[in-house]
Amino acid sequence: MTVHEHVQQTLSAWLDGQADPEQRFLAEQHLQQCKACRATVAAFARVDALAREVLLPAGRLAAEPAHGQQPVRVRHQRLRHRLWLAGVAAVLVVLALVAVSIVVSPAGRWPLPVPTTAPGPVPRQLTLAAVVARAEQVASGVRTLQGRFTRTWSGMPTRSGSSGTVTSSFRFAFASPDRVRVEGGPSAEVRLQINDGPAARRVLWRAEEPRPWVSTGLPLVRPQDQDALAPLSEGLTLWFRNRLEDPNRPASLTRRQGRQVYVLLLRYEWSTAAGPARITHLEVWVDPISYLPVRIQYQDRSKPGRVMVRGDVRYTDQRINGPVPPGAFAVPVGAEVSAVGQFRSMPLARARALASYKVPRIGTMPQPGWQLLRSGYAPVGRPTGSEGLNPPGRDLVVAVYGSGLERVALTTLLVTDQELGHRRYEDPFGGEGIQRVAGGPRRLLPRMDAEPKADHDEERDMSTAQGPEPTQALALEDVAQMSELTPRDATYWAKQVTTLKLGEVPAEAMNLNVAGKRLVGPIQGFGKLWQKTYRAELHGVAMTPAEVVTVWKQSFASFWPPSGRFYGPLTGIVPGDVALLNMSVPGGVKLSTGILVLYADEESFTFMTPQGHMFAAWITFSATTAAGQADEDGVTAVQTQVLLRTNDPLYELSMPIVLQRMEDRFWRQTLVNLARHLGVADPRVTTTAVCLDRRRQWRNAGNLWHNAGIRSALYTLATPLRALRPRRRRAGDV
């Protein structure tokens, strides 16, 4: 079963918010890419909306409960309102069940005749219309509904170390008006209790597995009530799949050596509605092996230019049975968190350097057998607590609470210990994060003590992406518009393409193996997975990374060694550009292939290769200021990092003999040329090659078909023949 087929079957559940986390993740990933599935979701959403519209009268209902017998006036109200009604009705359905069960047939079936299709009297049976009518009557007196979560853990100690049952309640988070997100962990008992109004009810379950969503059956907050209930809307919970369990991740990460660290970069955007928000940015660094946060850092608006860091995060299984050891950052549920003394402050530039190029020392790496107890934080001040119990190898939950929170986005970075620079990894939300519903809460005027908005950008610049302000929220109802959503950093990324298209090509270039080819990343390749890093320090060059990259982009082709020709558009390196490459390979053959500019920002750009290229690779070019130096006068370094697998068995065969050396020589020469151009007399290039996965992916051996070397050679050999043939045959030649 392909991903597409698999996802197709889960779209319905996804739309209902009932897919399990894995399905959810898959579906959301897939929806980003698959037009057909988006169409399906849109069609489903349309059906749903229509069904609610038709079946749920929004206007005043007659007292007569039997459906369809009385005229029902429709007022033009928003779907949301109907949803709300639907929710209330749902509650009533549940409540009524007890009563109805006496009436209903022994089989337990509960007939729900549909208006117009089941005419005739329906005495003594609760019909849909009757439910709705009653819901309407009841609901008319209810303006707001409030609720609380009560979560009960057995044997979970508090911070003070007492064991036994701890019951605590706190505000819940919701992501759509009638769905609450619950973080339930192993052996957690979750109670949802809605206290207010006639809709009072309880939901209780013991979860072996986390249940990310609870339909409360009623909207906790109607959109129009959100202003009045601002405290209820403070929280958002992120629920994302643990990428570290991804089968496609480099195998070395499963070993217990190495010091890669994934950085979960949580980008917060705050509205000024609730006054000046303090935290503008929070990172939780997770060790990929132990899966534990090893470092937490955030930026505080009241301390511009500085980053609050807590590097020594300790976890222990002692927490299960005993007091929290000194130094451990453990916050009991619902407790007020004081961050005083927990974090130290450091300059922004240094934090940035650390975040990008240096691995924190994992001095407190837990021993085998230790368990992650908590994986999310809201470390300071007003935010009251956040967490998620995290079954090993499953989803990681980060819950964030704080007034004014508008949007949370997540980026995962991989940082290695070899000063290899950073690599953008995947963002499960496609850059969108989870947003509060647009147009919901009223924007209040900023308070007088609100800081000027100008510093917002400065503080945010640590986040990896900036772009146009989001205007679209991802609510359940907005699914139909999903295709219109644009990630914030969209301008940095190439648009989604299935196959490559080339623009104008110089006459002397051999144009083969590019147009019509698909892109391949290391996942689609065949050979061993290598990460090769070429790095040159620009001693004596007083240029910022951005300036260096600008130069690099402008005359990218000119830095290439003579063995390769780069025919790119004249506009520099722009995301989505496709460039043609002609390489001289040993044996006198000219090899024609190409690249796509996958990503480009001020300080880096990334290429991705097409089918037939020697490598299935991401090649990232970047300039950085070395870490560990004084904040301002660090040495700028340029770097090329290639994450690659050879594309097919033939290339893999030649890898140890030819390709490896060719590749090294090529990029070293490029960096030397660039460094010379920038004024470095004697540039030194350091090369680091790490084999991340020794396994070959035999399922991709068929890539041989696209082998650009073979095709180029055949093309060259066939040149005399081609000259004899009519021109129209040429298109089919390759």
Add this chain to the structure above:
Amino acid sequence: MALDEVRRPAVRTVPVEKAAALADRRAADPVLRGDLERALGGLEPAQREAFLLVVVLGLSYEEAAGITGCPAGTVASRVFRARARLADALRVREEDPA
């Protein structure tokens, strides 16, 4: 077979006093609404029930499962099939301007 049933609307007679009520309710797009109602009528009862409970009333799969007395997975697949068939039926209409 079942699909045909959905696609080929059965001729139906509606009491006069009811017709007025129905007409009132089908404000925006009476054709589409009529289609939906017919399509709903064409669903298997179990599918219709699941669809109504989950989509229209907004119950969770588990709650719906409790009501219908079948596993949540069954509810999920019924909802899925109901949606697919409804979408199908409605698309047939949209694509058929004649």
